[in-house]
Amino acid sequence: MKELVLHFGVQRTGTTTIQSVLKKNKGILRSHGVLYPTLFDLPDHVKIPWWMKNNKISFSDVLRELDKKDESFIEKIVLSAEDFCMLEDFSFLREASDNYDLKIILYLKEQASWLESWYNQHIKWPWDSKFSGADSRFFIDNMSDFYWIDYYSTLSKIVNIVGKEKVIVNVVSKDRVKDTTRDFISHLGLDVERLHPYKHSNESLSAGSLEIVRRINLSGSSPAVRNRIITAVRSIDIGGDNGSKAVFSNGDLEKIYRYFEASNRMLAEEFFGGSEVFGSLRHRNEKPFKLSDEDVYTKYIPMVLKKVAEG
Numbered sequence: 001m002k003e004l005v006l007h008f009g010v011q012r013t014g015t016t017t018i019q020s021v022l023k024k025n026k027g028i029l030r031s032h033g034v035l036y037p038t039l040f041d042l043p044d045h046v047k048i049p050w051w052m053k054n055n056k057i058s059f060s061d062v063l064r065e066l067d068k069k070d071e072s073f074i075e076k077i078v079l080s081a082e083d084f085c086m087l088e089d090f091s092f093l094r095e096a097s098d099n100y101d102l103k104i105i106l107y108l109k110e111q112a113s114w115l116e117s118w119y120n121q122h123i124k125w126p127w128d129s130k131f132s133g134a135d136s137r138f139f140i141d142n143m144s145d146f147y148w149i150d151y152y153s154t155l156s157k158i159v160n161i162v163g164k165e166k167v168i169v170n171v172v173s174k175d176r177v178k179d180t181t182r183d184f185i186s187h188l189g190l191d192v193e194r195l196h197p198y199k200h201s202n203e204s205l206s207a208g209s210l211e212i213v214r215r216i217n218l219s220g221s222s223p224a225v226r227n228r229i230i231t232a233v234r235s236i237d238i239g240g241d242n243g244s245k246a247v248f249s250n251g252d253l254e255k256i257y258r259y260f261e262a263s264n265r266m267l268a269e270e271f272f273g274g275s276e277v278f279g280s281l282r283h284r285n286e287k288p289f290k291l292s293d294e295d296v297y298t299k300y301i302p303m304v305l306k307k308v309a310e311g
Contacts, residue, residue, distance in 0.1 A: 004100035009085030012117040013107035014180035033075035059092035110278035132219035152267040208241025211291040232307035
């Protein structure tokens with residue numbers, strides 16, 4: 001039975017870079033018996049879990065597409081979409097396991113760091129108007145919306161369907177996995193050094209830039225408009241902004257820690273042999289950089305508009 005490697009998430013753990021490397025090295029991967037297939041005429045697999053969620057396709061449709069792309073010498077097939085972890089129904093994994101030797105790979109990120117990064121991404125490239133103009137406090141007050149970062153719950157749902165032996169889970173941190181691309185490629189039986197060079201992408205905005213962009217609110221804007229505005233914001237001098245990405249106060253960090261404390265303890269016991277999974281990000285020496293409404297609307301947004309107008 002051929003192996004299906006399902007890169008399951010989570011977001012903000014270098015997934016964009018992993019997918020870029022898979023895309024750029026399709027030929028090299030194929031020569032080693034690893035298929036990163038083009039499915040449904042899409043450039044990558046990112047839309048697949050969303051199509052499944054919205055009942056546009058079923059996983060049976062995915063399996064049929066995989067069968068069309070398969071070749072006799074292929075030993076491993078790779079599906080990579082970080083939003084698989086957001087699906088609330090994981091029953092499709094049973095179908096995957098029935099047809100392939102399934103390997104599910106998940107990378108986790110400490111929840112406060114994840115939420116800070118997710119907030120940054122959501123302001124920069126919003127897809128939910130509920131959060132597109134939100135300040136960081138509103139984001140934390142609604143963190144239950146991001147149910148999949150209750151990692152113990154998410155992993156338990158997966159394991160209950162396919163068993164723990166089919167799941168590879170690790171943590172992005174300086175003490176565990178620093179480079180998820182290198183780690184992921186190693187699970188395909190390859191050395192990343194034999195592939196085309198890569199650099200990590202999907203750069204975050206500074207806290208000062210976020211203060212401006214969230215008030216502009218890019219929800220509903222076209223990709224071209226978003227890019228022009230973000231480029232303009234990045235080009236202006238924001239007084240007092242030192243480039244830090246930190247947006248949560250120490251009180252915010254403590255609230256997040258307490259919210260996930262019990263779940264993370266069970267995660268450690270069940271999946272990491274009882275050892276601590278995350279360093280507790282509960283205190284920072286820096287205060288998050290904030291801008292007043294007056295400064296943003298009377299000083300910085302006019303500067304951004306001028307930059308956009310100048311092209």
